[in-house]
Amino acid sequence: MKSKKLPTIAKNIKKYREKLGISQDKLSKLADIAYNVIIKIESGATQNLKIETMAKIAKGLDVSIDDLMK
Numbered sequence: 001m002k003s004k005k006l007p008t009i010a011k012n013i014k015k016y017r018e019k020l021g022i023s024q025d026k027l028s029k030l031a032d033i034a035y036n037v038i039i040k041i042e043s044g045a046t047q048n049l050k051i052e053t054m055a056k057i058a059k060g061l062d063v064s065i066d067d068l069m070k
Helices: 009-019 024-031 035-043 050-061 064-067
Strands: none
Touching: 009 024, 009 035, 009 050, 009 064, 024 035, 024 050, 035 050, 050 064
């Protein structure tokens, strides 16, 4: 079974979310994004994010888009 390498942004979203101690559901509400979208992004199923989506997630996590990408 081949394991898929998670994109940096997926790892960073999870890292910052866990640092804040919030659930995926809470982040979806803070970022005004559907819960299933957060799940897909963190699992690596969705890799090509729109800048608007990244901005909403960054705002919900109180970090910059740059922080999510590095």
